[in-house]
Amino acid sequence: MTEERPVRWLDEAEMAAWRSYVVATLRLRQRLHRELTDRHDVSLTDYEVLVCLEMQDAYRMRMSELAVLMGSTKSRLSHQVGRLEGAGLVRRGRDPEDKRGVITELTDEGLALLATAAPTHVEGVREHLIDLLSPQEQATIAAAFERVLEHLSEAES
Template structure:
């Protein structure tokens, strides 16, 4: 046990603040979307990931990576979105072995209605609480964390 680098008080405070604040932030953003647009934060994020592609579709394996999700969890989520008419699943036109998820017109309309609520929430509960330099530091720091974790999974 002597080889363990235990967290200092400052490190522990940073870790706990991150864990609790990120959880509560996601809960708050979810609640705002659910109450105003009847869409979960997780489902909203899928719609966003589809919409940022020029043809509004993404291969399921790529979408799982973008979402930080497992393929089986994403497949279940896409199934619910498909049943609601927000997403369509089909064969990848460029590789018939692959499956793509595609944003429907109904999904795009929901995304367009919900996006202002989400952006307002992100601003109110995070971005506007930080100075521009703090925003830069957080972006740089979590960019490194994401890169590190992506390399571990590669």
């Protein structure tokens, strides 16, 4: 039988930090999504898939690696990539090095969409987050979330 640890409830300041983070990130993602869909007819999550592929050598990567990078399940990502493929923004094929794996590759159409949508996304990120913070606050946020990412990566190992 495992011993239960007592719950360390959040105090008022911790709760304020947590709630501000949750609500602000949700609303920020909603705003960035709306700007991309209104101006470019692409969702924020689809845009993020295209960006992940664009950052890779030859604009391609294995679906399993893309799922990890996106924080998605393989089945949810497969459905999403299927929609992107139907729109001509990506294509899938067998991994030449491992026939069991599937590679997703950005198409010329996907690259063109990124070229037109990226300025809208960056303007939104600047307007709704970066320009609201001092350089010191930006560094603090970066350091804090690097630590969170490191912790989560270790916990998954």
